[in-house]
Amino acid sequence: MDNNTALQPIIEAKNVWKEYGDHVVLERLNIRVMQGEFVSILGTSGCGKSTFLNMLLGTQSPSRGELLLDGKPLNSEPGPERGIVFQKYSVFPHMTALQNIMVADEFEASRLLGKVWGSGKTALKDKAMDQLDKLGLAHAANRFPSEMSGGMQQRLAIAQALMKKPRILLLDEPFGALDPGIRKDMHVLINQIWQEQNLTIFMITHDLQEGFKLGSRLWVFDKPRYDPQEPERYGSQVTFDIPLNTPGQEALIADLQAKQQKEVA
Ligand SMILES: Nc1ncnc2c1ncn2[C@@H]1O[C@H](COP(=O)(O)OP(=O)(O)OP(=O)(O)O)[C@@H](O)[C@H]1O
Ligand SMILES: [Mg+2]
Numbered sequence: 597m598d599n600n601t602a603l604q605p606i607i608e609a610k611n612v613w614k615e616y617g618d619h620v621v622l623e624r625l626n627i628r629v630m631q632g633e634f635v636s637i638l639g640t641s642g643c644g645k646s647t648f649l650n651m652l653l654g655t656q657s658p659s660r661g662e663l664l665l666d667g668k669p670l671n672s673e674p675g676p677e678r679g680i681v682f683q684k685y686s687v688f689p690h691m692t693a694l695q696n697i698m699v700a701d702e703f704e705a706s707r708l709l710g711k712v713w714g715s716g717k718t719a720l721k722d723k724a725m726d727q728l729d730k731l732g733l734a735h736a737a738n739r740f741p742s743e744m745s746g747g748m749q750q751r752l753a754i755a756q757a758l759m760k761k762p763r764i765l766l767l768d769e770p771f772g773a774l775d776p777g778i779r780k781d782m783h784v785l786i787n788q789i790w791q792e793q794n795l796t797i798f799m800i801t802h803d804l805q806e807g808f809k810l811g812s813r814l815w816v817f818d819k820p821r822y823d824p825q826e827p828e829r830y831g832s833q834v835t836f837d838i839p840l841n842t843p844g845q846e847a848l849i850a851d852l853q854a855k856q857q858k859e860v861a
Contacts, residue, residue, distance in 0.1 A: 604667055606764065606796050607652065612661035613831065614647055615771045621647050622817075623831035625661070629813075631763070634790055634797040635842075636811030638804065643832045645800045649766050653680050654797060665764075682767070683728030683769040686753035693752050694737040697724040697759060698749050721786075731755040731785070734762040741756065747778035751785070758789065767799040783810060807851060814838045816852070 605628040612625040621644040629635060639645050650656040651663055655673045663670045670766070680686070687696045699719050709736055728734050729749045741749050757765060767786075771779045786812060790797055801807045807814055816836035823829045836852060 605629055605664075606666060608664040608667070609658075610662040610664070612655070612658045612663055614644065614651065615659040615831070619828040621829035622833070624833055625754060627815075627834060627837075628741055629796065629798075632812075634810060634812045635799070636643050636807030636814045637798060637800045637816070637817065638802070638807055639817030639832065640815065642818070645817055646768055648817070649680070649768050649800060651797060652764070653678055653766055660690070673840075676760040677763045678766060679760060679762035679764070680766040680768065681750070681753045681757050681770045683772045684749075687749060687756060689741050692740055693728060693733055693744070694721070694724055696741075696752060696756055697727055701759060727755050727759060728752075745778075746774050747782065750774065750782060754789070758793070761793075765795050767797065767798045769800050769802065772802065779806070784850050786810060795799055804853065807839060811840050 598714050607629040609625040609627045614622040632718055648681050654671050657672045698720055705733050728737055733751055736744055815834045817832040818835040819832050821830040
């Protein structure tokens with residue numbers, strides 16, 4: 597890797613704003629994220645976290661400013677280098693686990709080659725089975741999502757998001773609906789995937805502990821300016837940006853926890 601590549605952020609926002617009419621959701625976002633970082637994102641409901649993730653995915657675009665991927669304007673449509681997992685409904689309910697995993701590849705292959713059949717299809721199937729196996733779902737290949745537990749469905753969603761070998765994984769409260777025990781298993785899994793595949797991860801969570809445990813960096817989205825007469829006048833920014841697992845972290849975390857408790861009280 598030459599020096600330029602080493603210094604080039606994978607994601608950069610330069611004065612990014614997102615507005616819906618008069619409603620300012622995000623304002624003046626200036627951020628740089630390097631390849632391999634794991635950014636945990638916290639913030640109150642409605643502060644614009646999912647909007648930010650959707651802009652990274654390309655299903656929403658900034659109203660102003662520049663959002664860059666590898667230094668170039670991010671495509672205004674989802675690309676193979678970005679995969680996403682939502683809290684729910686990331687997988688197709690009318691397809692089995694195996695079909696869910698194969699569908700993206702099949703679509704791509706049929707676009708390039710016409711209908712996929714014979715040995716092409718077998719190869720896609722083998723690749724998909726491999727992926728299911730890695731995520732501990734080989735035994736459930738022929739089950740529909742409604743026949744799977746919440747944890748299994750989220751594993752399937754992650755398996756699906758990883759099929760295209762994305763460099764960036766976007767997680768929108770992926771474990772929010774899971775029981776604590778299953779959540780712990782998912783933490784181990786996502787940490788392993790992050791390390792093994794050198795992914796850059798953005799994960800929204802409402803669970804502070806989860807954010808600390810998994811992330812290498814933590815952001816809080818909040819409004820530094822607030823007009824009680826006109827709550828939609830100003831947008832959120834990244835008001836806290838903390839490197840995790842570094843010396844001095846405990847003091848910062850204690851501060852943040854105290855602040856959150858005050859907000860709840
Ligand atoms: N397509 C849209 N059109 C108009 N307003 C929108 C649209 N999408 C989001 N918003 C508004 O933008 C604000 C931020 O929404 P967003 O979904 O990003 O919040 P969030 O931080 O993810 O909240 P939560 O924690 O509840 O998921 C909300 O007030 C929402 O109503
Ligand atoms: Mg959201």
